[in-house]
Amino acid sequence: MDRRTALKNLTLATGYTIAAPSILGVLQSCKTDTLTWIPEFLSPAQGFIVKQLVDVILPTSSLPGALDVNIPEFIDLMYKDVFDENEKQKFLKGAEVFETKFSSVFNKKATKGTKENYTDILKTYFDIPKEKQQSVFNLLKKNISDISENNREKYHIYTFLTSVRDQSIFGYFTSQKIGEDVLAYESIPIDYIPCGNMDELTNGRAWSL
Amino acid sequence: MTTYYYGKPLDRYDAIVIGTGITGGWAAKELCENGLRTLVLERGRMVNHISDYVTANKDPWDFKHRGLATLEDKKHQEKQARTGYTTGEASKHWFVDDLKHPYNEEKRFDWIRGYHVGGKSLMWARMSFRWSEMDFEANKKDGHGVDWPIRYNDLAPWYDKVEEFIGVVGTTENLPQLPDGIFEPPFEFNCVEQELQNGVAASFSDRRVINTRAAHINSDKKFEGRTRCMHRNRCIRGCPFGAYFSSNSSTLPAAERTGNMVLRPNSIVHEIIYDDKTGKASGVKVIDAETKESMIFESDIIFCCAGAIPTTSILMQSKSERFPNGLGNDSGELGHNLMDHHFKVGASATWHGHEDDYYKGRKPAGFYIPRFQNIDNKSDEKDFLRGYGMQGGASRENWERAVGELSFGAELKEELTKPGEWRIGMTCFGECLPYHENQMTLNYDKLDEWGLPTVTFDCEYKENEMKMRDDMEKEAVATLKAAGFKNVKGHRNPCFPGNGIHEMGTARMGKDSKTSVVNKYNQIHSVTNVYVTDGACMASSACQNPSLTYMAITARAANFAAKKILKNKKTAKA
Numbered sequence: 001m002d003r004r005t006a007l008k009n010l011t012l013a014t015g016y017t018i019a020a021p022s023i024l025g026v027l028q029s030c031k032t033d034t035l036t037w038i039p040e041f042l043s044p045a046q047g048f049i050v051k052q053l054v055d056v057i058l059p060t061s062s063l064p065g066a067l068d069v070n071i072p073e074f075i076d077l078m079y080k081d082v083f084d085e086n087e088k089q090k091f092l093k094g095a096e097v098f099e100t101k102f103s104s105v106f107n108k109k110a111t112k113g114t115k116e117n118y119t120d121i122l123k124t125y126f127d128i129p130k131e132k133q134q135s136v137f138n139l140l141k142k143n144i145s146d147i148s149e150n151n152r153e154k155y156h157i158y159t160f161l162t163s164v165r166d167q168s169i170f171g172y173f174t175s176q177k178i179g180e181d182v183l184a185y186e187s188i189p190i191d192y193i194p195c196g197n198m199d200e201l202t203n204g205r206a207w208s209l
Numbered sequence: 210m211t212t213y214y215y216g217k218p219l220d221r222y223d224a225i226v227i228g229t230g231i232t233g234g235w236a237a238k239e240l241c242e243n244g245l246r247t248l249v250l251e252r253g254r255m256v257n258h259i260s261d262y263v264t265a266n267k268d269p270w271d272f273k274h275r276g277l278a279t280l281e282d283k284k285h286q287e288k289q290a291r292t293g294y295t296t297g298e299a300s301k302h303w304f305v306d307d308l309k310h311p312y313n314e315e316k317r318f319d320w321i322r323g324y325h326v327g328g329k330s331l332m333w334a335r336m337s338f339r340w341s342e343m344d345f346e347a348n349k350k351d352g353h354g355v356d357w358p359i360r361y362n363d364l365a366p367w368y369d370k371v372e373e374f375i376g377v378v379g380t381t382e383n384l385p386q387l388p389d390g391i392f393e394p395p396f397e398f399n400c401v402e403q404e405l406q407n408g409v410a411a412s413f414s415d416r417r418v419i420n421t422r423a424a425h426i427n428s429d430k431k432f433e434g435r436t437r438c439m440h441r442n443r444c445i446r447g448c449p450f451g452a453y454f455s456s457n458s459s460t461l462p463a464a465e466r467t468g469n470m471v472l473r474p475n476s477i478v479h480e481i482i483y484d485d486k487t488g489k490a491s492g493v494k495v496i497d498a499e500t501k502e503s504m505i506f507e508s509d510i511i512f513c514c515a516g517a518i519p520t521t522s523i524l525m526q527s528k529s530e531r532f533p534n535g536l537g538n539d540s541g542e543l544g545h546n547l548m549d550h551h552f553k554v555g556a557s558a559t560w561h562g563h564e565d566d567y568y569k570g571r572k573p574a575g576f577y578i579p580r581f582q583n584i585d586n587k588s589d590e591k592d593f594l595r596g597y598g599m600q601g602g603a604s605r606e607n608w609e610r611a612v613g614e615l616s617f618g619a620e621l622k623e624e625l626t627k628p629g630e631w632r633i634g635m636t637c638f639g640e641c642l643p644y645h646e647n648q649m650t651l652n653y654d655k656l657d658e659w660g661l662p663t664v665t666f667d668c669e670y671k672e673n674e675m676k677m678r679d680d681m682e683k684e685a686v687a688t689l690k691a692a693g694f695k696n697v698k699g700h701r702n703p704c705f706p707g708n709g710i711h712e713m714g715t716a717r718m719g720k721d722s723k724t725s726v727v728n729k730y731n732q733i734h735s736v737t738n739v740y741v742t743d744g745a746c747m748a749s750s751a752c753q754n755p756s757l758t759y760m761a762i763t764a765r766a767a768n769f770a771a772k773k774i775l776k777n778k779k780t781a782k783a
Contacts, residue, residue, distance in 0.1 A: 201569050206607050
């Protein structure tokens, strides 16, 4: 089922109230599918880019990946409903500059990029030494007007990429699949054990709640 | 449609209680248990215990936006969102719509409100500390504000009564600045909180880390209609187990059991009617929040428990020939001396070790470091008056530790499924002095949708609070460092009055009607059948969270009032 339509129909039916678990069940039952997914906030091209990036940031391994828990849809929803106008514009500008950069690096449209291309380009931005990382975060804290012309591309691209990364992690670890099946989950713990062996308590996993 | 709950409406009542929060619930319970036929008025909607806690069982993935407030939510709760934790999907329905309930700020004041049955007792932080003799003596000693007409011993039996009924976890410590009470077993420290306690004990003689005292049931002792904590730490959503104290789980059901309570939600009290012939109040004027219909209810006594600001606003609106500046305002102090606790200053750190240790269950309370400044000759040489306490907790980091980094890939994902480092954080809560010029007023040019004046705040923290904040940060850092924590970082963020949600002082208690609004039994000096027992009556703020004291004061005043009425009735019959 086209889950966007499913979600849209259901939220119309409930008047956009807090989604009941059953509605989210529908959201979670369909895996991200580029062929049918039409983002609501992002453009189709940006939707494609985000999908490729989250698959590199949190790939499927022995554990589920970002695409197994609908992270592209999640990011689209966050930017549509939660982020304010300023954050939306910063994100869109970042996506636009990234798209241009991608074309100039690979000599093709970002929508034609392969997983390998996306892995390579992400590495050039994220696989950097610690001190360079710090300078990136310092740059991101600045107002755009205080950033020199030759640093602006870098600023926009990092704004976009770090947001995709952070939203991916947030959406992933607050998803039902990860929260209930991967992390240690007790909806009603009943007892409280103040201090015990981690392996015995959770098999080495972090609590999801 | 007019809806009354519990009892049948009467033509006249023995008592009217305005408000259903922490103090309204207590007034209702005590008055009803004394046999008074009591009308309880609440301006907001009905909230039934358990069935109306609509988010109580939701996990993060059950919320459409994983718990975050949407842009639409933010539009309606711009001021309520100033706490940073109130307006997410889990609890936004307990906080008012700022567009519907506007107020004005000469200076920034974060007025956080819940208009519904139960009031803020549903969302409170549950910290329950007794005040000590030094708190009741403070005004007299340093000359700020007016002397309290009561002392610790006046309240001690009422603290006992309240603690026994609500359930307060804690430990006996024999500290003069924080009297012990009747305690439920504490939520024990996790291993790193234990390290803090040990480290502080080894390094300091002036301060002590104790298990915090909070209004939870943590044993199998019988509490009517309530059971012990299940360690979900979702208190702010309403507890289906009734494990923490709220009016809805505890005092209102107790009042209901007497058969003497009539509860009317959606009832905005805007005026207390003063009868010049008797020199007393005869009843209240109410507007129905939904139908906007006006009505009057009559009673022998009236308990103002609407919360400091709403109670004061009602008194200010109650104008008569005798009281042109508001009911009982002979002193001119009504609306003045507004206080709140200042906080948002403290320290955080990491602990190296205990890598293999973890915990199970989400306890709803951490540790407390009771006030240690200005309590005796040794600690009395500070450049600020009064003191502060520290509240905090330790836990292992979760996936959030990765936000704000650049790592990615399958390894990152795997790594984040494991618990991270042990972190500890603490926040100091400081006393605010009573300043006459810190005040609320009414704006009759800007009316709300019921045609009632809106509240304007003109209140700020001053030099004493700022100097105290320097010391708070310094001592928070020193405490963690001395106890062996690593990466200790102090923090000190701007903090505006109101954000502590302990607003108080605007109809203060005192001995003299020329300088205060209510007497030692919370009666308005000049209109003795009107009682003010919520935060408005406070003559100073101490540094402890105030709700337990509000409850004790209310229980005391309600029993005093009930005994007086019953005696009068007996005399009248004879």
